[in-house]
Amino acid sequence: MPEGHVAHRLARELNGRFSGLAVQVTSPQGRFAEAATLDRTVLEQAEAVGKHLLVDFGERGSVWIHLGLIGKLAVGPDVPPPSPQTVRLRIAARGAAATLRGPQWCRLLAPGESLRVLEASGPDPLRADADPGRAWALVRRTRRPMAAVLMDQRAFAGVGNIFRAEVLFRHGLDPFLPSAALPRPVFDSVWDDLVGLMTAAVEVGRIDTVDPEHLPAVMGREPRVDPHGGEVYVYRRAGQACHRCGGPVSAGPLAGRTVYWCPRCQPPGSRGELR
DNA sequence: TTAGCATGCGTAC
């Protein structure tokens, strides 16, 4: 259930545990037959772009992983995995193991093909080589709602349903605003905010978006049962009190997913404010 | 025990 920060965090963990080592590669579930090709070869390095994870095995190619909505990659001590029938891919060396379950896909790419994955991705706020100008070019030429464009991986690679709702709230932006109506300074502020929020999420391993001045409101509210971890303004808080104005948080479908917003802080037609 | 939902995306209509 990851947004881009999870992919980047996993790349970092894989590099820390396995980079430069000859690793055991298996598919206990049997649905990644190419595992045998990679077994006992050197894992060169792992890299993330957007929500994609690329694990480079040099001349043998790269494993291209996308976790999708429900996939998980757990990295930890090398112990026999429970329910191995759901383990698509397992990488192990020196007492550590990475266990992949339920990915959207897990494919072996020929050497060089991973470059195409990198090139096909939109700019990723978590990568130093990201060009926000490409995101702006897409934003300014469509009338799709801003909340839809924020989920478009060609524009904002790595942004998912949590980051989109939160960054819209933090800028007082109407989720339904046609993206072409977004002022350039607000776009710049949104991009910079994503860089900051997502970078922090990679470090901490969860998504926190609430500013310190609103934390008292967070602490005073009802306990949250949703397991996504961090402290957020609106994501999955429909009907609860907005941490800023106290009004009820709204929810509704947009581009096939549920978007959350505060109608008072993000009124219809609002073109947002700088942060 | 079953149904529904979830930080996602590809395909078919």
Added chain:
DNA sequence: TACGCCTGCTAAT
């Protein structure tokens, strides 16, 4: 826009 897919957890029956 609707649906299928991958898995695990929770709420409803």
